[in-house]
Amino acid sequence: MLKIMQNDKGMNGRLTVLVTGCDGQLGSEIRKLAKSGDCSFCRFLFVDVNVLDICNRAEVHNYFKTNHVDVVVNCAAYTAVDKAELEPEAAFAVNRDGVSVLSECCVEEGAFMIHVSTDYVFDGQGTVPYKESDPLNPTGVYGLSKKEGEDVMREKGVNGIIVRTAWLYSSTGRNFVKTMLRLGSEREQISVVADQHGTPTWAADLAAAILYILQHTDVKNARGLEVYHYTDEGECTWYEFASAIMQMAGKKCQVLPISSDEYPSSCRRPLYSVLDKSKIKERFGLKIPMWDESLQKMLDEFNLKEAWR
Numbered sequence: 043m044l045k046i047m048q049n050d051k052g053m054n055g056r057l058t059v060l061v062t063g064c065d066g067q068l069g070s071e072i073r074k075l076a077k078s079g080d081c082s083f084c085r086f087l088f089v090d091v092n093v094l095d096i097c098n099r100a101e102v103h104n105y106f107k108t109n110h111v112d113v114v115v116n117c118a119a120y121t122a123v124d125k126a127e128l129e130p131e132a133a134f135a136v137n138r139d140g141v142s143v144l145s146e147c148c149v150e151e152g153a154f155m156i157h158v159s160t161d162y163v164f165d166g167q168g169t170v171p172y173k174e175s176d177p178l179n180p181t182g183v184y185g186l187s188k189k190e191g192e193d194v195m196r197e198k199g200v201n202g203i204i205v206r207t208a209w210l211y212s213s214t215g216r217n218f219v220k221t222m223l224r225l226g227s228e229r230e231q232i233s234v235v236a237d238q239h240g241t242p243t244w245a246a247d248l249a250a251a252i253l254y255i256l257q258h259t260d261v262k263n264a265r266g267l268e269v270y271h272y273t274d275e276g277e278c279t280w281y282e283f284a285s286a287i288m289q290m291a292g293k294k295c296q297v298l299p300i301s302s303d304e305y306p307s308s309c310r311r312p313l314y315s316v317l318d319k320s321k322i323k324e325r326f327g328l329k330i331p332m333w334d335e336s337l338q339k340m341l342d343e344f345n346l347k348e349a350w351r
Contacts, residue, residue, distance in 0.1 A: 063091075066090075068212075096141075159205065160208065172315070207248055271322060287341075
């Protein structure tokens, strides 16, 4: 995980940073880093929907006026990919309309915005890692709602950064790793798709990267909207990911490979969604950990947490 270095160069005092979706995987990891003392260049305001509904225009505008926000890190998102096909209104409400409200407030108050997007904005038919400039062509409601969230930031003229990521997991919340750990304890055998390629990303790594980027960006004078890709390094299939989880966690559950056609899903998932990270590494000098190394660290953290329950 990246180390956040202290450096106030280019900043006038502490920044007031609003983190939305703070109870989710990424928001929780940012909150952990904020408590560690490595981020003293910021004054954080952590909110989730029970405190601030980003879809409520009047509520958000009032919050900005009251708290003098300098930066928004938007971690709020509707991420239930299959469920989105059944309730598109809910997905678009958060992933597009909520982003629109935040964008309006950022433009009006002169705030910088870091927004987290997804590999699902691509169609997954590629064979080489996707660059930020590649054409967007989402195939499901979730991906389309996230794409339109990106679009509205451009339309509103936001100064900020979009960070696309993929296959996010952590020791908190619902995610693939925790599901595999549960199934590994309950079953002798499971089947996992082996023809979808991507990169697992520990939310703690992404959180550190976002704060590192924030510290090394002159947000007061930044103009325009940049797009970056961030995942951990390497690539694998969901089958390989599941197998690594079972092996590292010492589970005896056998993992069997199956095709996407054999796995029931209401949404067509990308067959290939590896993201090219050259741009973010060159711009910020990031050294990104390998996905399996980060997986081991997350499992160690999870086991420690469980031991203290």
